[in-house]
Amino acid sequence: MSADVPPTPITDHRLPITLSFLARCYELARRGEGAVEPNPMVGAIVVQDGLVVGEGWHRKFGGPHAEVHALAHAGEAARGGTLYVSLEPCCHHGKTPPCTEAILAAGITRVVCGMRDPFPAVDGGGIAQLRAAGITCDVADDPAARELMAPYLKLLTTKRPWVIAKWAMSRDGRMANPPGESPWITGAVARAHAHVQRGKLDAIIIGAGTLASDDPLLTARPPGVRTPLRVVVASNRELPTDRRLFQTIADAPVLVAAPQEFPADCRSRLSALGAEFFTTSATARTAVLPELLTELGRRRMTNVLIEGGPRLLGDAFAQSLVDEVQVYISPRVIGGVAARAPVTDLAQLQLQSVADEQLADDHFVRGRLPNSQLPR
Numbered sequence: 096m097s098a099d100v101p102p103t104p105i106t107d108h109r110l111p112i113t114l115s116f117l118a119r120c121y122e123l124a125r126r127g128e129g130a131v132e133p134n135p136m137v138g139a140i141v142v143q144d145g146l147v148v149g150e151g152w153h154r155k156f157g158g159p160h161a162e163v164h165a166l167a168h169a170g171e172a173a174r175g176g177t178l179y180v181s182l183e184p185c186c187h188h189g190k191t192p193p194c195t196e197a198i199l200a201a202g203i204t205r206v207v208c209g210m211r212d213p214f215p216a217v218d219g220g221g222i223a224q225l226r227a228a229g230i231t232c233d234v235a236d237d238p239a240a241r242e243l244m245a246p247y248l249k250l251l252t253t254k255r256p257w258v259i260a261k262w263a264m265s266r267d268g269r270m271a272n273p274p275g276e277s278p279w280i281t282g283a284v285a286r287a288h289a290h291v292q293r294g295k296l297d298a299i300i301i302g303a304g305t306l307a308s309d310d311p312l313l314t315a316r317p318p319g320v321r322t323p324l325r326v327v328v329a330s331n332r333e334l335p336t337d338r339r340l341f342q343t344i345a346d347a348p349v350l351v352a353a354p355q356e357f358p359a360d361c362r363s364r365l366s367a368l369g370a371e372f373f374t375t376s377a378t379a380r381t382a383v384l385p386e387l388l389t390e391l392g393r394r395r396m397t398n399v400l401i402e403g404g405p406r407l408l409g410d411a412f413a414q415s416l417v418d419e420v421q422v423y424i425s426p427r428v429i430g431g432v433a434a435r436a437p438v439t440d441l442a443q444l445q446l447q448s449v450a451d452e453q454l455a456d457d458h459f460v461r462g463r464l465p466n467s468q469l470p471r
């Protein structure tokens with residue numbers, strides 16, 4: 096359903112209050128992160144006489160939508176009130192009945208949404224339906240809504256997941272401590288943060304070099320709401336079958352993305368351990384990643400993370416496949432010309448919408464890449 100509904104940016108004295116009510120919706124929406132995908136994170140509040148009388152968010156894929164929770168929370172107080180919601184209310188029968196019906200039944204008189212929902216079954220239809228029923232419906236067209244839903248919008252419009260490049264490094268951009276010292280660059284709080292992040296992802300991708308040298312587990316500890324698929328990007332060379340990744344397939348699945356030339360005997364050994372194979376049509380190393388991302392998108396994965404190493408990250412940046420960078424920066428200064436840099440062959444990148452969070456003595460810096468601009 097695609098309806099021609101003009102956005103109605105709020106430009107009058109109500110703007111600051113509208114944006115702060117919407118900001119509360121985004122905050123609520125984030126509580127569903129990791130549990131709702133490939134659905135969008137959505138938050139909603141009901142306001143009566145300037146007071147918030149109900150709050151809700153989409154909690155779980157397949158469960159009630161944000162509006163339904165907020166209206167239930169408000170109860171009778173919703174009648175005559177305004178509903179703020181981060182995304183256009185749906186008007187289709189999906190896994191749940193249309194939110195527009197719930198809004199009308201609750202006696203809401205005005206709806207303000209952060210942005211239109213490009214999902215084909217909605218796409219302006221929710222706004223049109225509310226307006227046709229005599230409800231004032233404003234579409235704020237808020238960049239903050241777009242930012243919140245960027246991974247959902249990317250999967251919907253490009254059929255590929257949102258790609259996060261992540262690494263940890265010293266203050267001077269080195270990847271490893273001198274031999275004999277702790278293998279950790281960042282502190283315990285930052286490492287715990289990284290595990291919480293992992294538990295919201297659909298997949299974590301590494302290269303063959305990282306598999307061999309770091310022997311990572313790539314599981315979220317403690318487990319999160321989601322168990323990410325662990326993916327190794329291979330070349331035409333054998334992978335070491337004794338790595339922890341392949342010994343723990345019962346805990347979390349492993350996918351090996353490899354070209355057709357990948358050695359057959361190694362493939363049989365890994366398959367016997369339970370690893371799944373995705374065979375790319377490409378032979379060039381650099382072509383594996385784009386094909387893999389298309390495959391992960393086909394599986395409706397929303398958020399995937401490239402955890403290194405430097406060469407895989409270099410390939411990903413060189414092909415403009417990365418949407419977001421997340422870096423943990425420790426207060427250490429390691430020095431030494433031999434220490435590895437996090438990314439090979441990196442042309443200069445300018446991050447946008449940068450956020451910097453302090454985690455004990457470490458910093459967590461995240462930002463979007465300019466190529467991650469989404470179609471409006």
Ligand code: AOF
Nearest residue numbers: 137153160161184185189190191194214
């Ligand atoms: C809303 N409020 O809180 C959400 C919406 O079949 P379902 O229930 O999984 O619906 C999926 C679609 O509904 C999704 O693609 C998006 O268009 C919309 N999500 N809509 O009104 C919500 N999560």
Ligand code: ZN
Nearest residue numbers: 160184185194
């Ligand atoms: Zn809905």
